[in-house]
Amino acid sequence: MLSYTIRRVGQLIPVLLGMVFIVFMMIRAIPGNPAQLILGQQASKQAIEELTKQLGLTEPWYTQFVEYMKGLFQGDLGMSLKTRNPISDELWPHLAATIELAFVAMIIAVIIGVNAGIISAWLQNSWFDYGVMLIALIGISMPIFWFGLMEQYFVSIQLDLLPTTGREDVRAPIEAITNLYLLDTLIQGNFSQFIEVVKHLILPGIALGTIPMAIIARMTRSSMLEVMKSDYIRTARAKGLKMPLVVYKHSLKNAMIPVVTVIGLQAGLLLGGAILTETIFGWPGIGTYIYDAISSRDYPVIQSGILVIATLFVFINLIVDLLYAAIDPRIKY
Amino acid sequence: MAELAGTTPPITNPTAAQEERVISPWRDAWRSFRKNKLAMAGMFLVAFFILIAIIAPLIAPYSYDVQKMADKHLAPSAAHWFGTDEFGRDILTRIIYGARISIWVGCISVAGSVIVGSTLGVIAGYYGRFIDMIISRVFDIILAFPSILLAIAVVSVLGPSLRNALIAIALINVPIFGRLVRSKVLSVKQEEYISAAKAIGMKDSRILFQHVLPNSMAPIIVQGTLAIATAIIEAAALGFLGLGAQPPTPEWGKMLADSKDFILDAPWTVIFPGLAIMLTVLGFNLMGDGLRDALDPKMKN
Numbered sequence: 001m002l003s004y005t006i007r008r009v010g011q012l013i014p015v016l017l018g019m020v021f022i023v024f025m026m027i028r029a030i031p032g033n034p035a036q037l038i039l040g041q042q043a044s045k046q047a048i049e050e051l052t053k054q055l056g057l058t059e060p061w062y063t064q065f066v067e068y069m070k071g072l073f074q075g076d077l078g079m080s081l082k083t084r085n086p087i088s089d090e091l092w093p094h095l096a097a098t099i100e101l102a103f104v105a106m107i108i109a110v111i112i113g114v115n116a117g118i119i120s121a122w123l124q125n126s127w128f129d130y131g132v133m134l135i136a137l138i139g140i141s142m143p144i145f146w147f148g149l150m151e152q153y154f155v156s157i158q159l160d161l162l163p164t165t166g167r168e169d170v171r172a173p174i175e176a177i178t179n180l181y182l183l184d185t186l187i188q189g190n191f192s193q194f195i196e197v198v199k200h201l202i203l204p205g206i207a208l209g210t211i212p213m214a215i216i217a218r219m220t221r222s223s224m225l226e227v228m229k230s231d232y233i234r235t236a237r238a239k240g241l242k243m244p245l246v247v248y249k250h251s252l253k254n255a256m257i258p259v260v261t262v263i264g265l266q267a268g269l270l271l272g273g274a275i276l277t278e279t280i281f282g283w284p285g286i287g288t289y290i291y292d293a294i295s296s297r298d299y300p301v302i303q304s305g306i307l308v309i310a311t312l313f314v315f316i317n318l319i320v321d322l323l324y325a326a327i328d329p330r331i332k333y
Numbered sequence: 334m335a336e337l338a339g340t341t342p343p344i345t346n347p348t349a350a351q352e353e354r355v356i357s358p359w360r361d362a363w364r365s366f367r368k369n370k371l372a373m374a375g376m377f378l379v380a381f382f383i384l385i386a387i388i389a390p391l392i393a394p395y396s397y398d399v400q401k402m403a404d405k406h407l408a409p410s411a412a413h414w415f416g417t418d419e420f421g422r423d424i425l426t427r428i429i430y431g432a433r434i435s436i437w438v439g440c441i442s443v444a445g446s447v448i449v450g451s452t453l454g455v456i457a458g459y460y461g462r463f464i465d466m467i468i469s470r471v472f473d474i475i476l477a478f479p480s481i482l483l484a485i486a487v488v489s490v491l492g493p494s495l496r497n498a499l500i501a502i503a504l505i506n507v508p509i510f511g512r513l514v515r516s517k518v519l520s521v522k523q524e525e526y527i528s529a530a531k532a533i534g535m536k537d538s539r540i541l542f543q544h545v546l547p548n549s550m551a552p553i554i555v556q557g558t559l560a561i562a563t564a565i566i567e568a569a570a571l572g573f574l575g576l577g578a579q580p581p582t583p584e585w586g587k588m589l590a591d592s593k594d595f596i597l598d599a600p601w602t603v604i605f606p607g608l609a610i611m612l613t614v615l616g617f618n619l620m621g622d623g624l625r626d627a628l629d630p631k632m633k634n
Contacts, residue, residue, distance in 0.1 A: 018474035029490045141615035143566050145573050146607030153596050272479025276570055294489050306486050310478045
């Protein structure tokens with residue numbers, strides 16, 4: 001296990017370096033003069049020269065790359081061109097908002113997905129099974145941004161059940177401590193605000209959670225079907241154990257191993273999907289941060305946002321791989 | 334298809350009965366595909382949208398870009414089945430033309446990924462060593478990004494346009510096919526008939542085209558169909574973020590983005606383009622699942 005861990009972490013280094021390099025080269029890959037593109041046609045010559053210097057485009061790329069890496073190690077992500085603030089200061093509240101949303105989406109996806117998959121396998125070839133599998137297929141085929149809009153239209157506008165956009169009631173803003181509002185409101189003991197935060201999380205959480213939910217349901221079902229064919233399940237049933245016990249205790253334990261991997265992979269993908277969900281629901285997360293930066297051509301912010309999410313994605317995948325090896329002692333590396 | 338079937342390894346011990354009626358693996362796959370109702374439904378959906386895309390100018394009732402402000406936000410009716418948008422353009426017409434764009438982007442970008450990916454995969458798998466290491470690392474790095482994020486990065490560098498969105502989508506899918514072909518090459522390389530082919534002096538290129546690539550066809554077709562589904566969603570997502578097709582192109586994702594602010598007054602402007610995306614993608618997904626069941630011997634009972 002230890003040697004596997006070391007090897008797996010060792011593989012990470014070239015990947016991370018490559019990622020940083022790609023993100024670093026983004027601004028240099030812009031056709032023409034990047035500073036001109038950022039400032040627009042009317043910009044003065046002096047302003048363009050200044051920005052070219054600020055972006056480090058006057059120096060050769062390799063010295064600049066070393067500088068960039070040095071900065072990253074010190075937690076320096078550069079400066080936003082629009083607000084002129086250090087990006088590392090601006091990033092955390094956005095990142096916290098995204099993490100909170102992704103976490104809730106994952107919980108919804110796992111609870112509904114795993115249970116739907118289990119029951120589908122249990123009632124294989126029943127109407128319930130067909131229904132769940134069809135819904136799962138539709139869930140995978142739906143663009144989440146469209147689903148989010150439909151949620152807003154039917155649940156928020158037509159039925160007026162839940163708020164359409166944002167993270168909190170703007171009339172009663174939340175005092176940020178950790179920027180994870182579920183946690184903040186609990187720390188402050190403000191229960192009505194906590195409920196408000198939960199209400200704001202439900203619709204974007206479901207929208208973001210749909211695809212992982214569908215994939216988890218399909219994976220759980222096929223994994224359960226596989227396990228339920230095994231001898232020890234037949235033995236358990238032969239000695240008269242009740243079906244719920246066989247399904248939830250004996251089968252589930254073994255069936256969950258591949259499911260855990262899928263859950264981990266999906267957790268990483270949620271971070272990518274967050275961009276689309278956040279723009280729909282006005283969620284002030286890192287997706288919105290990148291989206292706004294794209295329209296104002298704030299390249300350092302786009303770079304940092306992408307780098308942070310991609311790094312998180314890589315580390316989540318690492319944790320999943322290690323967990324997978326830890327959960328299943330039969331796997332030898 | 335029959336030509337490809339001929340290149341698969343010959344049955345080592347053909348009995349007289351098999352010689353009489355040889356069933357090619359492709360026909361066998363088609364037989365089991367045809368029995369799969371969901372897969373057939375998917376194929377009909379796909380065929381339907383492709384047909385619509387081809388004959389768009391013949392069936393579209395209106396023009397997709399002529400604005401008619403007097404007809405702004407008309408609800409669905411006999412004259413406008415799916416209603417009109419904020420410029421008075423018929424939504425049905427725009428969806429019909431949109432099918433051209435989505436299917437074109439989906440198919441062309443995946444074709445690009447397949448060509449580039451298989452070439453790199455073959456090079457990595459066949460020549461191995463140093464080249465393999467470099468190519469595989471590059472694949473790892475590309476796959477280390479959440480795909481939509483890398484697409485956004487590429488488009489924000491190249492500038493927003495449909496063509497650049499297509500390039501970005503093709504790029505993020507390259508490693509999928511690269512890895513697939515590479516692993517196929519590695520496993521086929523071990524086979525005895527490749528040693529035999531080498532022994533009789535067959536050239537590398539001939540071995541590749543006659544043995545290695547035909548062996549990779551089935552998984553490429555399955556993955557390719559599923560990748561078209563994802564590519565269509567990704568193109569719509571880029572269009573939705575304003576990074577893909579530009580107005581007045583009737584791209585489905587862009588249509589959603591333009592009408593999302595009017596959802597209160599004119600929900601039909603949002604509902605129908607999304608349904609179109611969903612049905613097209615569903616078709617490709619169902620077909621891909623069916624093809625996997627039919628072509629992948631591991632799943633076959």
